[in-house]
Amino acid sequence: MSTYTSYYSRNKDKVKAKNGTYYENNKEKYQEYYSKNAEEKKAAQTEYRNTHIEEIAEAAKLYCKTEKGQRRNKTSSWKFKGITHTFESYNDLYDHYLTAKQCEEANCNMTLIDNSFTVNKRVLNYNYKTKEYRGIVCHTCNLKLNKIDRENEA
Numbered sequence: 001m002s003t004y005t006s007y008y009s010r011n012k013d014k015v016k017a018k019n020g021t022y023y024e025n026n027k028e029k030y031q032e033y034y035s036k037n038a039e040e041k042k043a044a045q046t047e048y049r050n051t052h053i054e055e056i057a058e059a060a061k062l063y064c065k066t067e068k069g070q071r072r073n074k075t076s077s078w079k080f081k082g083i084t085h086t087f088e089s090y091n092d093l094y095d096h097y098l099t100a101k102q103c104e105e106a107n108c109n110m111t112l113i114d115n116s117f118t119v120n121k122r123v124l125n126y127n128y129k130t131k132e133y134r135g136i137v138c139h140t141c142n143l144k145l146n147k148i149d150r151e152n153e154a
């Protein structure tokens with residue numbers, strides 16, 4: 001055990017009380033330091049962003065293509081749209097979205113495929129009006145369900 005540690009463990013309360021009092025007495029100084037520091041940090045970040053526009057855009061483009069980036073894109077878009085669901089989290093909903101192998105619409109067993117512009121493209125379907133999640137469906141069922149929503153609204 002180092003000298004400091006043993007001193008500290010023997011005088012824990014005393015040290016804590018002293019530090020606490022010191023902080024209390026110098027609170028404004030601390031707060032001023034942190035807020036000044038925060039301003040400088042923010043200014044430096046802004047400066048960096050303004051001078052590295054292309055690099056940042058390029059990095060963002062690459063990030064979007066990663067698994068993590070795609071997850072983040074999808075889940076934040078669902079959150080933004082206000083889609084409600086009964087999963088633990090948007091991440092869990094995304095896990096389900098990724099692993100759904102067949103269209104979940106009744107009487108449709110279409111095998112789902114990622115990133116295709118075909119009839120069996122994987123789509124998260126929800127009610128546009130109530131924002132309620134309905135299921136992971138194929139492109140065809142998605143169009144069909146959305147058409148029903150529009151007709152119901154009219």
Ligand SMILES: [Zn+2]
Binds near residue numbers: 103104105140141142
């Ligand atoms: Zn379907």
